[in-house]
Amino acid sequence: MSTPIPVDREHGLDVLRQMLLVRRFEERCVELYSATKIRGFMHLYIGEEAVAVGAMQALEPQDAIVATYREHGHALVRGVSAASIMAEMYGKLEGCSRGRGGSMHLFDAATRFYGGNAIVGGGLPLAVGLALADKLSGRRQVTACFFGDGAVAEGEFHECMNLAALWRLPVLFLCENNLYAMGTALERYESETDLALKAASYEMTAWSVDGMDVLAVEEAARRAAAEVRDGSRPCFLELRTYRFRAHSMYDPDLYRTKEEIERYKQHDPIPALIERLRSADVVADRDVEEIERSIDEEIQAAIEFAEAGTLEPVEDLERFVYAEEVPA
Amino acid sequence: MSAVPTTTMTYREALREAIRAALIADDRVFLMGEDVGAYGGCFGVSKGLLEEFGPERIRDTPLSESAFVGAGIGAAMGGMRPIVEVMTVNFCLLALDQIINNAATISHMAGGQFQIPLVIRMTTGAGRQVAAQHSHSLEGWLAHIPGLKLLAPSTLADARGMLAPALADPNPVLIFEHGSLYNLEGTPPEVGRVDIEHAAIRRTGSDVTLIAYGGTVPTALAAAEQLAGIGVEAAVVDLRVLRPLDDETIIASVAGTHRAVVIDEGWRSGSLAAEVSARIMEQAFYQLDAPVARVCSAEVPMPYPRHLEQAALPQPGTVVAEVRQMMGAADE
Numbered sequence: 190m191s192t193p194i195p196v197d198r199e200h201g202l203d204v205l206r207q208m209l210l211v212r213r214f215e216e217r218c219v220e221l222y223s224a225t226k227i228r229g230f231m232h233l234y235i236g237e238e239a240v241a242v243g244a245m246q247a248l249e250p251q252d253a254i255v256a257t258y259r260e261h262g263h264a265l266v267r268g269v270s271a272a273s274i275m276a277e278m279y280g281k282l283e284g285c286s287r288g289r290g291g292s293m294h295l296f297d298a299a300t301r302f303y304g305g306n307a308i309v310g311g312g313l314p315l316a317v318g319l320a321l322a323d324k325l326s327g328r329r330q331v332t333a334c335f336f337g338d339g340a341v342a343e344g345e346f347h348e349c350m351n352l353a354a355l356w357r358l359p360v361l362f363l364c365e366n367n368l369y370a371m372g373t374a375l376e377r378y379e380s381e382t383d384l385a386l387k388a389a390s391y392e393m394t395a396w397s398v399d400g401m402d403v404l405a406v407e408e409a410a411r412r413a414a415a416e417v418r419d420g421s422r423p424c425f426l427e428l429r430t431y432r433f434r435a436h437s438m439y440d441p442d443l444y445r446t447k448e449e450i451e452r453y454k455q456h457d458p459i460p461a462l463i464e465r466l467r468s469a470d471v472v473a474d475r476d477v478e479e480i481e482r483s484i485d486e487e488i489q490a491a492i493e494f495a496e497a498g499t500l501e502p503v504e505d506l507e508r509f510v511y512a513e514e515v516p517a
Numbered sequence: 518m519s520a521v522p523t524t525t526m527t528y529r530e531a532l533r534e535a536i537r538a539a540l541i542a543d544d545r546v547f548l549m550g551e552d553v554g555a556y557g558g559c560f561g562v563s564k565g566l567l568e569e570f571g572p573e574r575i576r577d578t579p580l581s582e583s584a585f586v587g588a589g590i591g592a593a594m595g596g597m598r599p600i601v602e603v604m605t606v607n608f609c610l611l612a613l614d615q616i617i618n619n620a621a622t623i624s625h626m627a628g629g630q631f632q633i634p635l636v637i638r639m640t641t642g643a644g645r646q647v648a649a650q651h652s653h654s655l656e657g658w659l660a661h662i663p664g665l666k667l668l669a670p671s672t673l674a675d676a677r678g679m680l681a682p683a684l685a686d687p688n689p690v691l692i693f694e695h696g697s698l699y700n701l702e703g704t705p706p707e708v709g710r711v712d713i714e715h716a717a718i719r720r721t722g723s724d725v726t727l728i729a730y731g732g733t734v735p736t737a738l739a740a741a742e743q744l745a746g747i748g749v750e751a752a753v754v755d756l757r758v759l760r761p762l763d764d765e766t767i768i769a770s771v772a773g774t775h776r777a778v779v780i781d782e783g784w785r786s787g788s789l790a791a792e793v794s795a796r797i798m799e800q801a802f803y804q805l806d807a808p809v810a811r812v813c814s815a816e817v818p819m820p821y822p823r824h825l826e827q828a829a830l831p832q833p834g835t836v837v838a839e840v841r842q843m844m845g846a847a848d849e
Contacts, residue, residue, distance in 0.1 A: 253595070287628025296627035303594065304627065308618050314584045315619060318591020318599075325547065325573065325597060345614070348584030355579065509629035510663045512687035 196404060198471040204242060204403055205466065206480045208459050211238045211262040213484050214271060222438050227278045231292045234262035236433035239458035240365050241266050243406025244333065247414035253332040255316040258293035258307040263335060269297045271491035281498030288501055310343030312336060317349050320358035324421060331417050333361045339370025341384055350391040353423040361417045362425040367432045372444040388425035400428030401456045528701040531676035532562045532694065536600065539680055540570050543598055546684060549576035549585055550602030559604045560640055560699050586612035586637065590620050593635040598684050606641040607653050620689040621664030632687040642695040642732045642782055646826060649818035654782040656693055657789035660760040666690045667759035668713055669731035673703045675757060678711030695732030716757050716766040722750035725776040725840050728767060728793055730756035733780040733831055740836035749840060759789060767793065768800045775806040778839050780831050785813035807843045812836050
């Protein structure tokens, strides 16, 4: 579905570049995982790019972000460098978390990126607390909290919806509904599958958006973020999306059909955006090629940076378990 | 308002004064938890604070332990200095994901980029006939977790003095208040910080070291008194800091007495007493005249009737019996 808002060339190119950066970065991650350069758990955002890219357009530099373990895209779009993310996945000291977190735990204080949380629902209370700190300090900031549909089944989700609404906290809840909690389909684990309805029952503005349409996501996120920022109250968006790849690199993807995946691939958000921009005459083939070329360079440089990175000395193993400076 | 008696003060009042002073000293400090406001705190600790500081800083929460403990972590990362009251240690089980997966890990996992200057207070322990689900002593469990600091005030001075340094500490600090101590009464302590790094010698003695914390400190002191009556001089070490443990003070005392009994309201298996005992074995084995003994709770869910509850808990008499056996064994 297209939205009526016009797109100027500069913004269109910017959004397209972010979408393609996430897609190409994830594709290289697959190769590097197969080459055993990246280890551990790795969850890819391919297919879901419009959600993070669209939502992040509504955020200001002073806003905070809490994300899940499927957060490479969120970190990239937020402005954490591809190099420091790749180095993190290589487990290198130059990584955005010193190599200690890996794929699921990207952190970056400079961009107020509070992780990379690998417990489903575990980031929601943190977002509530970050927003509480903003409210108590009189700061007009938004905390954007990304989580999947699976989190909606957790008790923490309901506790946090209630607390955020009760205390009128400036949290933008962004539910990335990709229809599966790992391998269990939404209708097999939720008695009520309208997720916006659940949030609305906590007395907050909530609605559903086509998460495969980046401009629709952007428009909704801008509206919701304005309500959060100006009204100092939470808002909830359900972003209906789909992941084209398996849950993680370990997942044989046996719980859904090839046909279903192919059907959703017809709604790939990237060709849809290109087509939209092309038909509006704001982007030409040459622009797309140029973006692809520059992204390729950026990712290649990130890989080289990660390859050249250093391993944290083993002597530093126990650093930062506790803060290094405790005031007297 | 918290009227402070001029001549004596209770442990409860000492805690309240510490919270009041913290709220006055730093605008970033606020208290949140179940029934901390209108009710005055389940154990009366925060009575009067809502009236004095208002609902923004004395925040009653829903019964959502995971959300408000996690919100405390988030608020701490956002620049505040939250004091989160989890009514009792029993309910912290509902917030363990936040305590263990977030509070304890984020600093290390993020390579030192974030600090979590959060204080979580909770009541612990048994002895009030409130049965199995309200009588846990889970300090040992939480002391297992790197990234957390654990404090157990057993005196008025510690109840009054531990909060300020805990709030100043950039790490998550858990403070355990034993339910049997709230009515402890004494001379109002000096207003000032105490250290939160060291164990304390509560009684000196040359024959045996009794090691206790929180609610078992009075047990150890009572046992020491009884032992004095039969000519045995027991030293009493109050751990005060359950993580990181102050090995130096423990080992120095045991090196002087050559005998140790660890008194712990937790269950013996996998207990904090087990950890202390192991450290003594590792660091003072050749100075021991007898194996380290432990007096812990019986390994049963805490029963309701008084006689069974008392039978399950560490008692001064049990400690005395352990020491006598130990002394006898050493004399042979």
